[in-house]
Amino acid sequence: MAALDSSAIRAVWKLAASAFLLATVSAMANDVPASPPANASIDEIQQYCSNVVDPARDRRYLMQKQDLEKLKADVDVRIKALEERRNEYQDWLKKRTDFMDMARQDLVEIYKNMKPDAAALRLAEVDVYVSASILMKLTPRQSGLILSEMDPAKAAKLTALISSAAAAPPAKKG
Numbered sequence: 001m002a003a004l005d006s007s008a009i010r011a012v013w014k015l016a017a018s019a020f021l022l023a024t025v026s027a028m029a030n031d032v033p034a035s036p037p038a039n040a041s042i043d044e045i046q047q048y049c050s051n052v053v054d055p056a057r058d059r060r061y062l063m064q065k066q067d068l069e070k071l072k073a074d075v076d077v078r079i080k081a082l083e084e085r086r087n088e089y090q091d092w093l094k095k096r097t098d099f100m101d102m103a104r105q106d107l108v109e110i111y112k113n114m115k116p117d118a119a120a121l122r123l124a125e126v127d128v129y130v131s132a133s134i135l136m137k138l139t140p141r142q143s144g145l146i147l148s149e150m151d152p153a154k155a156a157k158l159t160a161l162i163s164s165a166a167a168a169p170p171a172k173k174g
Helices: 007-029 044-101 105-115 115-125 128-137 142-151 150-164
Strands: none
Touching: 007 115, 044 150, 105 115, 105 128, 115 128, 115 142, 128 142, 128 150, 142 150
């Protein structure tokens, strides 16, 4: 048997490596033909490799596109949740503004000039939202004096209403 020179050995190694690579890529891409025959020339192997590159690249691009579509769907869901939360805050702010507007400034001035015991009696008879709105527009000292003259149950109800109107809406878990 004749000795093989180094260029022939390299050619055999390249052929074997190419065949292995082609078989691997072929197994990954379903629409690619089977590996070339063992007696194929280098030109045929290179042609086969160039034919395999495009389908493999297309498959990779398709997988990347699918990943991007999933990410876009996740972002869209998050945007929708944020928009819903923003709408909740806007609704809350509108309710709070409407609540504060219930007590016109001239009405507040009337209660500001009344004695605390007389104001307490009158506010106990008025709608609870109007009473709370008036108390919020008075100074804390005046509101405290009026609340101290009220029935404890009514004062507690007004205090709870005032504190809930002053606080931001609770954040949703999720």
